[in-house]
Amino acid sequence: MKANQFIIIGLGRFGSSIGQELIRLGHEVLGVDRDEEKVQELSKIFTHAIVADATEEEVLRSIGARNFDCGVVAIGDDVEASILATILLQELGVKKVVAKAVSELHGRVLERMGVDRIIYPERDMGIRVAHQLVSPNLLDYIELSKQYTIAELAVPQCLSGQSLEDVNPRGRFGCSIVAINKPKGIIIAPAANDVLAEKDVMVVIGTNEQIEQFQHSLNK
Structure with missing residues (x-):
């Protein structure tokens, strides 16, 4: 670089x-x-x-x-x-x-x-902390614009062993998993057959509403 x-x-x-x-x-x-x-x-x-x-x-x-x-x-x-x-x-x-x-x-x-x-360092950090407090799966949260957000979500036990095709966040909520951070390394632009594990971290992009709906589904 x-x-x-x-x-x-x-x-x-x-x-x-x-x-x-x-x-x-x-x-x-x-x-x-x-x-x-x-x-x-x-x-x-x-x-x-x-x-x-x-x-x-x-x-x-x-x-x-x-x-x-x-x-x-x-x-x-x-x-x-x-x-x-x-x-x-x-x-x-x-x-x-x-x-x-x-x-x-x-x-x-x-x-x-x-x-x-x-x-806005203080405001942005306050927003990120607030989102982390109300969502146990949310590890980090960055607002890209007034509408779009990128979030890091910990894979819960209920998704462990499922492929991205099974989870289907784009079809169900409209947001996309653009990377999966696994203990052995990060997968950029993962394929539909990539399988999630409990210790993985999903990098998700979408509108605020789409990501909130996806987060809510993980907490059920």
Whole structure:
């Protein structure tokens, strides 16, 4: 996989977590923050980390922000700084701009600015945890859009030994099993004759309603 270059503005828990995972995946990361302590802490982990004010256009120009594949604005405690940094990344021509929103209003502003992706860490985690609490088979839940969801569902005992053809989630509920994670490895685009076992994890995609109906059928 080609290594991409990311610039992350704001090195709090959210920004530092994204940066560390990108480094682990083999990408290059430049971290930017006003806080010298945060920068020092991550300077040995990130490709580069610098103390700078990302709301200053000349600062972003001098560090070559326009040459990065993706800019992540992870500022969480200063909405004005978040918006300014986002505008500057867009104006400098960064290919893709992702921004953290701390409220619905902040998110609407970012949406009107044409940000490529808006992330609501606290809200999204709250939604995922709530779904996990009410469905014992749900391991993870990611909303792809207002209508579509991808979910990881543990195979219950009642489905163990059944093939995908037997379970037939597409015919019964309209959702599709796009992968099966087995202890020995993952099966991508499984065939109708692939058999489920109790310790397997199904990766399911469909509308929210379709997946809820499928989940409900597993709990009976």
